[in-house]
Amino acid sequence: MVGEFFSKRPNLFLLDSQNHILASLNSVSAGVYIVPSLRPPDSSAPNAPILSSQEIESRYLVLEKAAAFQKEKQSLHREIRDKIKKCEKYRLKHTQELQQLEKWKDFQEEGELIQANLFRIKKGMASLEVEDWFHAGQLRVLTFDIHEEPAERIAQLFRQAKKRKGGIERCQAQLIQASIDLEQWESALVLAEKAVMEVDLQNIRNKWLLHRPAEKQKETIALPFFEYQSEVGLKIWVGKGAKQNERLTFSYAKGSDWWLHVRDFPGAHVVIRVAKGQRPDRESLKDAFQLALAYSKAKNQGKAEILLTQCKHVSRFGRKKIGQVHVSSHEIFLESFDSERFQKIKNRKIK
Structure with a gap:
């Protein structure tokens, strides 16, 4: 007879000389009894020091601080990357806008050509071939809206030319500022990647006026x-x-x-x-x-x-x-x- 008292499911077995199970207190599916394996030896060093609760708490505190630092660092990375994406978007927008504004000469030239050939334009005329003295005398076809007076078309073209020309200086300044901002945020990202301490992250936030989410003041909605x-x-x-x-x-x-x-x-x-x-x-x-x-x-x-x-x-x-x-x-x-x-x-x- 064999008794197992220290397993998860204690049991008693009645065996023959060949370890065949003749009877058991609790039913089992196996027909032959196998002796349980021995407990694996303790892998810990025999003289390993026993840590006090304060030492354990101190070690966990270090791990918690390290995890919190990494979380804060990742958060700062995301914020700076978002700023970089916005700057790239603004720079592209102002670049495309500047390209359109610089076409002011096309509107000005077309207006002057129509004005110079106004005497040749007849009522209901949809197009007119003229000499383009702005481009070495090449021939150019001017198109018209038959429902619009040529004088109105000329005034509209000159307004467009003036508006676009006047917007160039503003757009150039915005493009320069977008490039400067992008360069600054890219520098901030490099510093954030090199940060190894909480104070490094805080210095970056202070320098570039970034605030932790918890520090952002909730905007109070004015009651009507x-x-x-x-x-x-x-x-x-x-x-x-x-x-x-x-x-x-x-x-x-x-x-x-x-x-x-x-x-x-x-x-x-x-x-x-x-x-x-x-x-x-x-x-x-x-x-x-x-x-x-x-x-x-x-x-x-x-x-x-x-x-x-x-x-x-x-x-x-x-x-x-x-x-x-x-x-x-x-x-x-x-x-x-x-x-x-x-x-x-x-x-x-x-x-």
Whole structure:
């Protein structure tokens, strides 16, 4: 009988003289018992030092720093390569643009040839063969649009020539700057590849004004409205301008919010924020009326009519008429500006 007590699956075997398995505590597929192999010898040195927890932590810290450095180095490489690609793109763009601008003479010469042969051009003529004195008197065929007056064509060619010639100096300067920037970023890439310490990477970032992703400040999106609070705590939003009015009404306000605007006068959209199904209280409405008047051309007109409706009844008037809206259902209130009340509301301005 053989017992295995230190394997993953302990078992008892009843064997014959030839190690054939006659019976076993747990069933096995093999018919012959094979003695388990011996444990491989310990490959570690007999006198290997046992590391303390502090030493282990120190070694791992070194490895972590090395890994972090490589990650930071790769990140810097990517940033610089992106800058190089952009510079190459800009340089190609300005090179191609300069090639087009330098063709200004073609437009100038064509305009002068048409002008010199204007007396030969008849109405409805599509082309005319002329002597091109700009190119050793060679013959050249000038083409025309039969629906365009020759004088208009001449003026157009001279405008194109002047515009292209005037853009050459600007384009040359941009091309030179793109080449300088490209050379600088290529130098930065060489330094980044040679960097062996964190301070090397930081010096490169400081010199070329590159910042770690974590250091980039999040751009704060300016809200399109001023925010006030009524006496009972309701938020009242007031649009800052035509484009901001549109963003306020159609991007920030909900359909159940209440919308106000002075009738027949330019002014801000005013929105009162309320819970769905609720109507603002009378005092909050009065505050909103004052804000609508204060941010409109009707402020000094005595009494003015103010439209009140829910935002769901307000729709865009047209894409070209930014800030102008159509109101399908509304109430009208006749109100006058109250400077004292407005001052109190200003004290409750949130942002």
